[in-house]
Amino acid sequence: IRTVSVTGSGIGVLGDTKTLNLDKVTVKIRNKTETQYQTNDLTRSAVITTYTANNATRLPGSIVYSLSQIINDPAAVDAHYYAGVVYDYYKTKFGRNGIDNGNMTIKSTVHYSRNYVNAFWNGSQMVYGDGDGVNSLALSGGLDIIAHEMTHGVDEYEADLIYKDQSGALNESFSDCFGTFIEYFAQKNKFDWEMGEDVWTPKIANDALRSLQDPTKYGDPAHMNDYNYTTSDNGGVHTNCGIPNKACYLIATSSGMTIEKTEQIYYRALVNYLTQSSDFKAAKEALIQSAVDLYGVNSVEANAVKAAFEAVGIY
Ligand SMILES: Cc1cc(C(=O)NCC(F)(F)F)no1
Ligand SMILES: [Ca+2]
Ligand SMILES: [Ca+2]
Ligand SMILES: [Zn+2]
Numbered sequence: 306i307r308t309v310s311v312t313g314s315g316i317g318v319l320g321d322t323k324t325l326n327l328d329k330v331t332v333k334i335r336n337k338t339e340t341q342y343q344t345n346d347l348t349r350s351a352v353i354t355t356y357t358a359n360n361a362t363r364l365p366g367s368i369v370y371s372l373s374q375i376i377n378d379p380a381a382v383d384a385h386y387y388a389g390v391v392y393d394y395y396k397t398k399f400g401r402n403g404i405d406n407g408n409m410t411i412k413s414t415v416h417y418s419r420n421y422v423n424a425f426w427n428g429s430q431m432v433y434g435d436g437d438g439v440n441s442l443a444l445s446g447g448l449d450i451i452a453h454e455m456t457h458g459v460d461e462y463e464a465d466l467i468y469k470d471q472s473g474a475l476n477e478s479f480s481d482c483f484g485t486f487i488e489y490f491a492q493k494n495k496f497d498w499e500m501g502e503d504v505w506t507p508k509i510a511n512d513a514l515r516s517l518q519d520p521t522k523y524g525d526p527a528h529m530n531d532y533n534y535t536t537s538d539n540g541g542v543h544t545n546c547g548i549p550n551k552a553c554y555l556i557a558t559s560s561g562m563t564i565e566k567t568e569q570i571y572y573r574a575l576v577n578y579l580t581q582s583s584d585f586k587a588a589k590e591a592l593i594q595s596a597v598d599l600y601g602v603n604s605v606e607a608n609a610v611k612a613a614f615e616a617v618g619i620y
Contacts, residue, residue, distance in 0.1 A: 310327070313375060317446060318383050318443045318446025320379075323386045326385075327342045327346075327376070342371045346388075346389060351402065351411055352411070353385065353388045353392065355368070355381050358415070366414050383445045384415050384431070387445065387448050388451060390452075394452070398490070404461075412429070413431040414433070420437040421434025423444065425454065439507075441504045447505075448487065448491060448492060452484040452487035456479060456480040460476055460480070463576050465580075470540035470584075472582055474544075474546045474548070475583060482517070483568070499518070501513050524544070526548055528618045530618055548585065549617075553571070555616055561605040561606070566599075569599055570610065592610045
């Protein structure tokens with residue numbers, strides 16, 4: 306078997322053409338050879354490999370390949386391309402070597418199950434459903450969603466926030482915040498403070514799965530007074546994230562603040578201060594301390610963090 310890195314391309318979920326890093330592999334099948342162009346990106350310090358579950362649920366499934374340099378699988382095209390974008394973001398902004406900071410292989414599986422309107426990090430890899438064509442398109446078509454899932458991986462090697470109640474809502478919020486920061490980094494013209502908008506309800510315009518700017522737009526709380534005490538969804542982690550999400554939006558849009566300063570504060574808190582059991586108040590303190598470390602005591606940045614969390618009812 307001989308492998309060499311080559312450039313290919315494919316059409317993504319939204320019909321756009323993307324250039325892809327592929328691995329040209331000559332395989333022997335009985336007494337004949339076949340050249341496969343596999344979705345295996347060897348151009349970065351971390352290998353990025355994209356698989357298909359072929360609408361079953363066994364993971365990771367099989368590596369997506371083509372007999373030409375054209376990958377004819379939109380969900381795989383976007384999963385493969387956007388994983389590289391997220392790797393580049395963490396490397397460029399923070400010098401981080403991928404998910405574990407040790408350049409572990411970045412694995413994504415597309416076509417998970419049938420009519421599956423969701424995506425998840427399973428503790429080892431990213432997994433994407435195809436959607437059902439009504440509630441969503443294939444979920445890997447959203448850069449903010451891929452960034453959300455890969456950030457779950459980063460969290461696992463850093464704070465490793467317990468996926469329940471307030472620490473779980475923080476886990477979700479950090480994934481939504483970095484999903485938004487990465488969208489700004491890579492697609493400034495398509496930047497917004499919503500999650501999943503590119504693939505959400507293809508028949509309905511201007512909607513999304515969640516909003517950081519106004520969580521109540523989709524029924525999520527934006528203040529502690531409206532915290533949702535529930536046992537479902539691990540204590541409402543996908544709804545109560547609205548409260549820290551709103552704080553993130555307020556920080557980034559405060560006078561004297563930028564997204565670039567906000568993402569540095571968030572990354573430092575995730576790596577240096579947050580722990581498994583951190584709750585919303587601990588996150589406020591971790592983010593204030595990170596802002597103090599980076600910009601000084603009583604700085605505009607540290608005060609913006611303090612004011613934002615108080616505005617959502619966290620004192
Ligand atoms: C309710 C609920 C929301 C989510 C969610 O956020 N999934 C990740 C995403 F990337 F698909 F958005 N899961 O259950
Ligand atoms: Ca978005
Ligand atoms: Ca829509
Ligand atoms: Zn999540």
